[in-house]
Amino acid sequence: VLTDFAFLEQKTAVVGVDHLIADFGAALKAVPADHQRLWQVLRVLDREAHNLRNWERAESPAFFAQQLYNATAALGPASLAEEAERRLQARLPASAALGPQVRGSTAGEPLSRARRHTGRPREGFR
Amino acid sequence: MDCMDASAAGPGAATELFSAALVSSYVDDARFVPRRWLVDRIQTALGGDDVRFVLLTGEPGSGKTAVMAHLARLCPAYLRYFIRRDSMRPLEGGDARTFLFAAGHQLAHLHPALFEPGRIEVVVTQRVERLSPGARMVGMEVVDLLASPFYVTALNVTQHSATVEGDLVGISAARATLEPRLLELSNLQYLALLDPAEVLLRADPGARIVILVDGLDEIRYGPRGENVLPWLAGGPEIPPNVRFVLASRPDADLLDAFRRARAPQLRELTIDPEEPRDRGRIRQDISRFVAGFAAEPAVAGALVVAGGTPAGFAAAATERAHGNFQYAVALARGIDQAIAADPRSADVAALLRVEGIPRGLSELYGFVLARVKEAADQAPVNLAADPLTEPRERPAWDALFRPVLAVLAVAFEPPSAEMIARYARVPTGALSRAMEGLGQFLDRLPDSRLRLYHATLPEYLTGRDTASEGPFHVDAAAWHALLAGRLLRAYQDWLGCADRYALSRTPAHLVEALRRRRDPAGAAELPGP
Numbered sequence: 001v002l003t004d005f006a007f008l009e010q011k012t013a014v015v016g017v018d019h020l021i022a023d024f025g026a027a028l029k030a031v032p033a034d035h036q037r038l039w040q041v042l043r044v045l046d047r048e049a050h051n052l053r054n055w056e057r058a059e060s061p062a063f064f065a066q067q068l069y070n071a072t073a074a075l076g077p078a079s080l081a082e083e084a085e086r087r088l089q090a091r092l093p094a095s096a097a098l099g100p101q102v103r104g105s106t107a108g109e110p111l112s113r114a115r116r117h118t119g120r121p122r123e124g125f126r
Numbered sequence: 127m128d129c130m131d132a133s134a135a136g137p138g139a140a141t142e143l144f145s146a147a148l149v150s151s152y153v154d155d156a157r158f159v160p161r162r163w164l165v166d167r168i169q170t171a172l173g174g175d176d177v178r179f180v181l182l183t184g185e186p187g188s189g190k191t192a193v194m195a196h197l198a199r200l201c202p203a204y205l206r207y208f209i210r211r212d213s214m215r216p217l218e219g220g221d222a223r224t225f226l227f228a229a230g231h232q233l234a235h236l237h238p239a240l241f242e243p244g245r246i247e248v249v250v251t252q253r254v255e256r257l258s259p260g261a262r263m264v265g266m267e268v269v270d271l272l273a274s275p276f277y278v279t280a281l282n283v284t285q286h287s288a289t290v291e292g293d294l295v296g297i298s299a300a301r302a303t304l305e306p307r308l309l310e311l312s313n314l315q316y317l318a319l320l321d322p323a324e325v326l327l328r329a330d331p332g333a334r335i336v337i338l339v340d341g342l343d344e345i346r347y348g349p350r351g352e353n354v355l356p357w358l359a360g361g362p363e364i365p366p367n368v369r370f371v372l373a374s375r376p377d378a379d380l381l382d383a384f385r386r387a388r389a390p391q392l393r394e395l396t397i398d399p400e401e402p403r404d405r406g407r408i409r410q411d412i413s414r415f416v417a418g419f420a421a422e423p424a425v426a427g428a429l430v431v432a433g434g435t436p437a438g439f440a441a442a443a444t445e446r447a448h449g450n451f452q453y454a455v456a457l458a459r460g461i462d463q464a465i466a467a468d469p470r471s472a473d474v475a476a477l478l479r480v481e482g483i484p485r486g487l488s489e490l491y492g493f494v495l496a497r498v499k500e501a502a503d504q505a506p507v508n509l510a511a512d513p514l515t516e517p518r519e520r521p522a523w524d525a526l527f528r529p530v531l532a533v534l535a536v537a538f539e540p541p542s543a544e545m546i547a548r549y550a551r552v553p554t555g556a557l558s559r560a561m562e563g564l565g566q567f568l569d570r571l572p573d574s575r576l577r578l579y580h581a582t583l584p585e586y587l588t589g590r591d592t593a594s595e596g597p598f599h600v601d602a603a604a605w606h607a608l609l610a611g612r613l614l615r616a617y618q619d620w621l622g623c624a625d626r627y628a629l630s631r632t633p634a635h636l637v638e639a640l641r642r643r644r645d646p647a648g649a650a651e652l653p654g655p
Binding site: 002004009010015019023027029030 | 614623626637
């Protein structure tokens with residue numbers, strides 16, 4: 001369930017990303033320490049938590065998928081990136097340009113740019 | 127120590143922050159018995175100059191939470207933290223960070239002045255005509271900024287320049303922690319408690335900050351690591367104006383490291399009915415409870431019918447309780463339910479004569495549950511065993527009552543009746559019968575959610591006191607797995623899920639099922655590998 005994109009999005013929207021991250025903390029104590037996929041998803045959520053913390057889905061329905069797409073493109077796992085991309089395509093109107101949405105800025109750049117610009121977190125800020 | 131020394135202020139409108147509903151559920155109950163001698167003993171222990179911690183221990187059902195709730199009501203300026211496994215708020219529990227957030231917010235509410243030092247507003251104004259190529263102007267350079275969750279931090283930089291050809295930087299921060307949840311424990315403890323305590327010490331050396339922490343033993347159900355007990359044991363030196371009152375079961379494994387670490391500053395108190403000094407007082411407290419119950423009109427009337435007397439009943443029930451308050455409460459609620467069904471029944475008469483009622487809380491639970499089961503099985507229920515079979519008449523205990531009890535025993539939050547019906551897979555129409563039959567065990571919360579009335583009951587149902595094949599046993603590992611499976615099947619597309627419990631707790635049920643299967647104690651409960 002913790003690698004199910006729909007669960008990740010719904011829990012973030014309804015309960016909050018910090019509670020979701022807490023689920024990973026508990027789950028990682030119960031599964032083998034080398035559970036690569038859980039660690040990868042947790043890394044993505046940790047990195048995006050500051051953006052997702054105040055996310056209002058009614059205002060920005062595609063924001064979660066966009067942020068996870070941006071992060072997973074760099075960090076993986078690939079399957080989550082693919083799911084994020086599918087979700088993004090479904091959530092955005094056909095006429096809208098796919099582009100990175102960073103809180104406080106407007107969308108604009110094409111999706112291919114986002115792939116190149118997602119690898120490096122803002123240093124010093126979590 | 128008089129609790130009003132610390133402050134005349136109280137929670138005011140911040141009822142949730144100060145656990146007002148929980149406190150009220152104890153002290154505003156018509157049957158509540160104040161135990162002033164215990165409160166006084168705690169207050170006296172708190173008054174010692176060298177004391178920082180007062181540890182109150184007592185067996186399950188001895189009445190620790192009621193005393194802590196009473197203390198919280200008597201002393202509105204005391205901070206309070208009631209650790210509960212069935213916390214309604216997913217991140218609340220026994221972890222040290224949540225505790226410090228709660229303590230900090232309560233302290234900020236009671237003593238806002240302690241959190242308003244003027245130094246946290248920084249204003250920088252800069253003017254320069256021209257910033258040449260290669261030049262750099264920085265308004266504020268911060269090495270490590272920790273934004274407190276308890277007060278507003280304001281950094282205000284204004285820069286004026288007609289021409290900028292170099293680098294103009296408002297704030298340069300090597301590290302800034304702006305999100306409260308990311309604060310490290312070592313910083314949070316100062317922001318929430320230690321720094322404000324120091325401010326208070328300077329401003330009013332005689333004032334005290336007293337913090338009540340109830341249910342320390344509950345942390346054994348949570349993840350190890352940053353929980354509140356290791357923090358209390360190994361945390362920083364506690365300022366001289368801070369006192370903790372801690373309540374716990376006498377769990378040596380859990381408490382010994384804390385005892386060793388804080389021995390010079392620790393005073394221990396026990397609620398022990400075997401202790402000669404207290405035996406009479408404890409017995410008297412329970413006797414007052416039982417006598418008050420016997421004097422209630424419905425009970426007094428039933429006693430007349432049964433040929434008993436209030437004094438006789440009180441003496442017998444007090445003797446059976448043997449110092450365990452929850453025993454007396456459970457017995458009273460069992461009698462309540464029997465009277466509600468038929469005040470003139472032979473059943474009520476036998477209960478009021480305390481005939482055949484065993485000693486010991488677990489034994490009493492077994493006795494009362496057996497009576498409920500017997501009554502339940504007198505009328506079968508028409509239910510399908512699974513979605514693929516036709517409904518048929520089945521014994522009501524196994525088909526209806528037991529699944530409802532199981533859901534209540536393993537739920538991480540008190541569920542609503544509708545949630546119980548869905549999770550236990552019982553028809554809503556049949557649920558009311560189970561609710562009525564199990565009514566004596568249920569507490570209905572103000573928002574209509576339900577929970578088992580005392581932590582000892584789910585422990586009895588899921589523990590070793592109930593034989594694994596017995597009619598009352600709830601296999602916790604299996605039920606956690608069952609609930610997780612049901613929730614996963616119910617929400618195959620989570621995007622359509624509006625069930626907050628399912629979103630909050632499905633992973634926790636899965637984790638608990640896994641953990642209990644790995645844990646030898648948990649595995650022993652399972653019927654197979």
